[in-house]
Amino acid sequence: MELLSEEQKFIIEVVGHVLPFKVNNYVLDELIDWKNFETDPMYLLTFPQKGMLSEDHFNEVAHWLKKGTDKYALKPVVDRIRLDLNPHPAGQKEQNVPSVHGIDLPGVQHKYNETMLFFPRRGQTCHAYCTFCFRWPQFVGISDLKFAMNETNLVIDYIKAHPELTDLIFTGGDPMIMSTEVFAAYLNELLEADIPHLKNIRIGSKSLTFWPYKYTTDPGAKELLDLFRKVNESGKHLTFMAHFNHPVELSTPAVAEAIKNIRETGTQIRTQAPVMKGINDDGDLWAEMWRKQTTMGCVPYYMFVARDTGARDFFAVSLDNCYEIFRKAYSQVSGIARTVRGPSMSAAPGKVQVLGKQEIMGQEVFVLNFLQGRNPDWVGRPFFAKYNPDAAWLDELEPAFGEDEFFYERESVPQETLS
Ligand SMILES: *Cc1c(COP(=O)(O)O)cnc(C)c1O
Ligand code: SF4
Numbered sequence: 001m002e003l004l005s006e007e008q009k010f011i012i013e014v015v016g017h018v019l020p021f022k023v024n025n026y027v028l029d030e031l032i033d034w035k036n037f038e039t040d041p042m043y044l045l046t047f048p049q050k051g052m053l054s055e056d057h058f059n060e061v062a063h064w065l066k067k068g069t070d071k072y073a074l075k076p077v078v079d080r081i082r083l084d085l086n087p088h089p090a091g092q093k094e095q096n097v098p099s100v101h102g103i104d105l106p107g108v109q110h111k112y113n114e115t116m117l118f119f120p121r122r123g124q125t126c127h128a129y130c131t132f133c134f135r136w137p138q139f140v141g142i143s144d145l146k147f148a149m150n151e152t153n154l155v156i157d158y159i160k161a162h163p164e165l166t167d168l169i170f171t172g173g174d175p176m177i178m179s180t181e182v183f184a185a186y187l188n189e190l191l192e193a194d195i196p197h198l199k200n201i202r203i204g205s206k207s208l209t210f211w212p213y214k215y216t217t218d219p220g221a222k223e224l225l226d227l228f229r230k231v232n233e234s235g236k237h238l239t240f241m242a243h244f245n246h247p248v249e250l251s252t253p254a255v256a257e258a259i260k261n262i263r264e265t266g267t268q269i270r271t272q273a274p275v276m277k278g279i280n281d282d283g284d285l286w287a288e289m290w291r292k293q294t295t296m297g298c299v300p301y302y303m304f305v306a307r308d309t310g311a312r313d314f315f316a317v318s319l320d321n322c323y324e325i326f327r328k329a330y331s332q333v334s335g336i337a338r339t340v341r342g343p344s345m346s347a348a349p350g351k352v353q354v355l356g357k358q359e360i361m362g363q364e365v366f367v368l369n370f371l372q373g374r375n376p377d378w379v380g381r382p383f384f385a386k387y388n389p390d391a392a393w394l395d396e397l398e399p400a401f402g403e404d405e406f407f408y409e410r411e412s413v414p415q416e417t418l419s
Helices: 006-020 025-029 033-038 040-045 054-068 070-082 152-160 182-194 222-231 255-262 283-295 319-330
Strands: 108-112 115-116 167-168 200-205 237-243 269-274 299-305 341-346 350-360 363-371 383-385
Touching: 006 054, 006 070, 025 040, 033 040, 054 070, 108 152, 108 363, 115 200, 152 182, 182 299, 222 237, 222 255, 255 269, 255 283, 269 319, 283 319, 299 319, 319 341, 319 350
Parallel strands: 115 167, 167 200, 200 237, 237 269, 269 299, 299 341
Antiparallel strands: 108 115, 341 350, 350 363, 363 383
16 A cells, blocks of 8 residues: 555545445455556456546545545535435336335345345445445445345245245345354245245355455354355255456455355356456456356356446446457357356346347447346347447437337336336
8 A cells, every 4th residue: 555645545535535445455465466556457446546536526525625624524515426426327226126015125126027136234335345336325324325124024025925036136235244143144034934936046246356265264154155055955046146357356266265165065156247447348358257267167147337327437338349348258258158148238127238239221230138127028129229339328329220219118117117
């Protein structure tokens, strides 16, 4: 950290007042290359940068900090800036909140038929924070924007009432920030409830990048692995959805051992990440990452497009470039790594994949496809948008061939799910 100039430290202080900042020794010592830190992907992934705020926002916070304003006096300014940063893209907060026995479950999202997200109350932080995170409002204490709950019993009742649900995803934050004891309390209750239609339990986590010791030498590591084994032995499938942005995250002895230990419990590790400018906007890098993951026994799963939130402008990669990066990577890995799908936008109507770029009857178009839809009938029906080299999200695309709406915009959806 001595490498940072006074100016860099001040930038971190300014941006860190608005966006979350947290890092640990493992990331500092094992993942960041301090010889070239200013362009190092892991440095950009964890350290706030000036360009992550607009000039106006940056200058405003800098102005007050230079005057010695304390955190509390600065809070209204910071809150207003945060609200400008689209803290809940794709209507995450208002939509998809289910209820059971007439009680809202604010820590649950049920958007796609088979799959439910669960934000356990104690899993709302992470071992370190990604500067591009779209869950950032959860860490920065705008309390009414926070998803959270600890009502495992309500979750169980909800799953029981929804036989179409096969998958429960523990998410956050990072659910693996929880101690083994707390996580076991959730899982044991779930297993005891013995719900036959619940087949797969998923854990979405970046802990293999930020703190692999969770599965090796940490207190509770052995018990955690035993718990994973227990889930698999109960006849349900436990899958670990690991967030990896860069091959370097797979390079340490600690992560190799953690992956091996998790796999030995019968848990399958699947991998996913967004494309981020300056971190991983390079097809060869993705190919290397997918090859490495496959060799380590992990299954490449999703490549995402960056969401429109937080420091989005700093990291945005156009759909056109995301698609080229995907194609370049996908075309050079063997079939067993081509389990991956993308690039995909988790947008309000669903997960929309950029399938390709084509010229049809003299018009350049993007070919798009729903990998998941708010309406399951939308899935797997390719559709077309006018080619736009600058578009970075679905709402920047227009239908091709003179249509005035995309097909899914014509179809009725239940009132409460309209954005
Ligand atoms: C991505 C996502 C899921 C999981 O979708 P899969 O395609 O089954 O991995 C579930 N809920 C929401 C809201 C999602 O964005
Ligand atoms: S690990 Fe996930 S939830 Fe945590 S900061 Fe990174 S992207 Fe956000």
